[in-house]
Amino acid sequence: LYTSVIAQSLLLWAASIYKAGFPGIVAVALSFLSVLLTWLCSISFTSAVAIVLPWLSISAVPFVSHPVLIVGLFGAPAFLGALIGQHVGLLALESYLCRSFSGRKRQLPSALRGAVAKLDAERWIFKAGFLQWLILLVIGTVYRVGATYIALTWLVSPAFAYGLLEATLSPERLPKPLKIVTLIVSLSAPFLLSAGVFIRLTGALVGSLVRSVWSPGTTPDWMANLAVGVFISILVCLTLWHLLCYVHISDAKTVVVLSAVALFATSLAAVISGVVPPFSEDTSRAVNVVHVVDATGAGRPASYVAVFSGTPGNLDAESRHIGEGLVCGRDDGEVDFVTFSMRYGCRTGKNAEAGWARSEIPTIRVEEDHRRREAGVTRVSVDTRVSTRWFLGINFALVEDFRLEDGESGEELIPTGGDKSSVDGWHIIQFSGGKRSPTTFKLTLIWSSEAGGRRNGEEDKKNDELLLLLRLRTDVPRLSPPAKDIISKLPVWCSLF
16 A cells, blocks of 8 residues: 555656646755755754753753643744745745746736746645655655554645645646645544644653653753754644645734744743743652762772762752752762763762771772783672672773673683673673672683783883773662661652662
8 A cells, every 4th residue: 555655646746747847847846945944944943942941941851740831842933943944945936936937928917927926836835745744655664664654644635635626637727726625634634643643752752851861961951852842843844734835825924923932932931930840749850869889999988979860950959959968060070880970960978978888898809810911811809798789891992701700609600702792892791689699700801912912011001000991880779878868858859760
């Protein structure tokens, strides 16, 4: 079915261009340019709102608890941008058709050519909407996308309505204004079929924003807004294309534009003033409260409680509500949790000594080191102490292979050889055991030849000492008194993640 519709659509487009001649080719090109301008302007408007919104609102994503705000914050700018882009393309197409009519239809009075060119341009712009869904239908058919039926509906229904109610069988016939009934017939079936799907997709996208940040502080706060804004622009350009065509030919352009501006201004005012809270008890912000004991280096371990969030935005309001001497920002440097990092978050003073003992800190010791040999090998013992859930990062820029064994039984857990992948040059081992799982391990590292060759000069040796070889994080399922105090004071709009 999909292939048949694609073939028939291409045949109809070829016949339409053939009847119109060379001016038809140019008209199709200008119509496609109108599509590009519509998308460009719509995405530009929503992108500008997405970037500015975190600076104006009390939250980077102020619409999470009330997704209906998306209609005003992103839907209205997307609609205005699409309207402007399509109008520019319409003017360019109308100007070309008016000039071409002076040579092709000289029998028309000069005063009438402009009106005829405008009507013909409106029809070409209306048909340009078919191109969008035809391209999506081709892509969905080639890659066997399950939702290709949506593109099929949005292509067939408007095309059928246009062919039944608006098509001119002869290029000599003068075009007539588009009928309102054509718009109603075109959009009724597609909206009934896909409106629920698009609403659920938008809701799922907004709901995922509360856990969209994997490493806090590594991405701009506006990145989540940008994803939502671009998605809304795509929906507007695809689903409201034919409606935009009728806005141009109606007498309500000013009313429509002012209504969109008023909707955007009202939504923005509600967000800036805080009348609509960004989070609630039902739609809460995901927050992590972790008691960190950092034993990096040979000095005294640093102990503090860190609070960070997987939801975009700062934690100023939360830190003021909690108190406990929390200081938020990026000034204290990055905290490496092996599987992710925290560049932005809140920390207590480094005096959270309660809840842990020095004897519980895991250790990494070098048992044997033969790096100067041709095949460099280093044997390391790892003791995770009270932790049975840990993460170990191995720098594959220096190591080409490794073997992991149980330190007590000698059982080989990870053999040498095989395909050991890495992300950003690091291979991550994740271990999670039960109550009787081992806590001591033997790790054999096989150095890469390039790493071994760099160890001849003193300067290279000093540089290599700055490179981390292993990164270890151990998790202990225990709630320390400092962390417990902070958790008890979390605001109602926060939930532990």
